Amino acid sequence: MFAGLTIEGEAFVVKCPVHGTVVWRRGDTTISTDKRARIHASGNELWFLPASVxxxxxxxxxxxxYAPKMMSVIINPNTEGTCYYEDALYLETTGRPGSVKIFCPxxxxxxxxxxxxxxxxxKRLCGARYKVVKNVLYISDAIKxxxxxYTCQFTYHHGGRAFPVTATTPLIITDSFLLTSPKVLYPKDGDVIEVEIGSPARLLCxxxxxxxxxxxxxxxxxxxxANDSKRFVTSNKSYMVPxxxxxxxxxxxxxxxxxEDLSLTFRCVLANDLEYETTEVTLVPKGAGEGHSNTYVIVVFAILAGLTxxxxxxxxxxxxxxxxxxxxxxxCNKSRDDGKVHDAYVIYPTNDTYENNxxxxxVHxxxxxxxxKQCGYRLCIYGRDVLPGEDAISAIESRIQKSRRLIILLTEWLAKSEHFAYEHQIAFYNVLIxxxxxxxxxxxxxxxDYERLQESLRHLIHQQGTIKWxxxxxxxxxxxxxxxxxxxxYQMPWRRHLKKTTTANPAYGLL
Structure with missing residues (x-):
């Protein structure tokens, strides 16, 4: 069951988690569609102008x-000195020290x-560090x-009347960084290191x-x-450089x-919180490769290089x-023990224009x-695979966390939109954080022009590119x-075994 929460005396809208025009009822009473009424229905929206306890x-x-969707509406009293309630917060914004921006949810x-x-x-914000552009707050030189x-306040105009609206989102400034793969500085993979037989040698990575x-x-x-492995002594260390x-x-x-060491392959393994990298080297005696041997090596390497x-x-x-x-x-249909239920959660434009073309x-x-049907994957598509009466926010977050991939459909509408839907915020939180x-x-x-897109989305596009229709x-x-x-x-996980009798099951998202 979805919970809608706001403060008494403000404009408030609740959206039914299905697309198209719906009928709203409270008990046995049907909500009017007359836009002059204080409580009225419009499309899949239910408006309170203003809300009352x-x-x-x-x-x-x-x-x-679709099956009927039940929505719990909770209107908190307007208490002097209180601009938000803990049970009515939007998804938190996470930033690093420096420049931070917050969208009015x-x-x-x-x-x-x-x-x-x-x-x-x-408390009202003031100072040169704060800049407001329409619905976005920019904070320069942000620290912990x-x-x-952070509460945004604005006025909504309807039918010649003005109604206040507030929304609050937590901001957390953290020192954490986006994880990256280790970058091997040396040696290069495949390097050949010259050594002197009978003398000591030192390999560094x-x-x-x-x-x-x-x-x-x-x-x-x-x-x-190797024989007599006591001849090999290893050591390692890690350190920070400001x-x-x-x-x-x-x-x-x-x-x-x-x-005998010349026939060995020496492999250096380096790992961080994200993954590991390896680099391999071999040893050759000093002076090797002169005369005919040198010619032979060159020919062999040329052939191998050409084949490679x-x-x-x-x-x-x-x-x-x-x-x-x-x-x-x-x-490659491995059994899964990763706790995931869906192979992919699908995020797509939810406005009526795209839904009807x-x-x-x-999508559907x-x-x-x-x-x-053809590849045997399990998808979770919002509007199809969410149980009737489920809390929409919890349902989205749970489905994404139980999915091995996120499929995001990029459109021109998405580029022009100044603020993502809640499921986009959850998606990028799971991907980037x-x-x-x-x-x-x-x-x-x-x-x-990708510059019109949200920064986190531009980061993903720059990192891996897109698949273009x-x-x-x-x-x-x-x-x-x-x-x-x-x-x-290719980018999906290894698929399940697909039997001949298998058909697409719309209830996959309910598992």
Whole structure:
């Protein structure tokens, strides 16, 4: 059951979690659609102009294609000196020291709204560090003490009357950094190191682990089993460099190099909180490669280099097909013990314009047809896989956390929107902060200038790019053999075993 909370005397709108026009009722009483009424219905919205404590209760929205949705409306009393209630907070904003911006959470739900005014912990903000542009608060030189509860206030105009609206979101300034993969500084993978037989040798490797302090900072050398392993002595360390981040080093000392060591592969392993990287080296005696031996080595390396280039070029062109083929040949349908329920949660434009055109067909027909029926994945699509009466906010957060991937449909409308829906905020929190869900970006319309998008979304696009839907795919939109669907399947997790009798189950999201 969804809970709508606000303060008495303010404008307030509750949205039914289905699209299209619905009928609203409180008990056996149908809510009027007359926009002059204090409480009236419009499309899938229920308006309170203004809200009163007597409005507290259960409201139900009815749509012929969906089960009834029950909404609990709670109106808090307007108490002097109180600008927010703990049970009526929006999703928190997280920032790092420096420049921070906060969006007024519900601003886009109200047309003809005034610019916002802001309070921190119910006290008016003032000072050169604060700048307000329409519905966004910018804080320069933000530090940890700027953490707190930020309330935006604006006026909503309707029918010649003005109604106040407030919304509060917590801000947390943290020193944490986005996780990045370790970057090996030296040696390069495949390096050949010259040594002198019978003399000691020293192998060093070093990697940059990230800007912030890592919980995991691992570095060590490993090699094939060798005779008299006591000749090998290893050591490692990690340390912070102000302004640069954390580094890890590993050292391997060979007290006496022997001929047999030339056949060994020495591998340095370096890891941080995100993942690990390896680099391999081999040893050659000093002076090796002179005369005929040198010519032989050059020829061998030239042949190997040529073959490697050909393989790299083939893999570069056909790597998606190769990976998908390998998955099918080796039946990569592993049993899952990661606690996830869905293979992907789908985020898409929810305005009526997209719902009633090709985008609506793509989300509700084409996408399930290809990924569920033909590829055997389990999708969770909001509006289809959420239980009737569930709290929408909790449902979205739970489904995303139980999904292995996020599929986000990028459109021109998304680029123009100044504020994301709640599920976008949860999605980016899981992708960028908790780092436990991988994202797949489908560019369904030509967006052009990505600079109009939210900063976190631009970061994802810069990091991994998008899969673009082309007009040529309209001829056969459900064919899994097009480049578009191959790229999508490539980025999806290893799929489940698909039996011949398997059909797409709309209830997958209910598991």
């Amino acid at each position: 007597e409005d507290n209760g259960i409201y139900t929205c009815f749509h012929p294609e 519900c601003y886009n739900d109200y047309e003809n709204a005034s610019d916002t005014k802001w309070l921190k912990d119910c 003490s700027d953490s707190g509860y 070093k990697a940059w682990l990230g800007h912030g302090k890592q919980g995991i900072a691992i570095s060590f050398w490993e090699f094939d089993e 302004g640069e981040g954390q580094f890890a080093e590993a050292e391997l000392r060979i007290t006496e190099v022997r001929e 280039m050909i393989l790299v070029m083939v893999y570069h062109v056909f790597h998606v097909d190769i990976v998908l083929c390998v998955r099918r040949i080796f039946n 090709f985008m609506g067909s793509f 027909q084409i996408l399930p047809e290809v990924l569920e 908790q780092n436990n869900v991988k994202v797949i970006l489908l560019e369904m319309e030509e967006i052009g 082309r007009a040529k795919y309209m001829a056969s939109p459900s064919s899994p053999n097009t480049a578009f669907w191959k790229q999508v399947e």
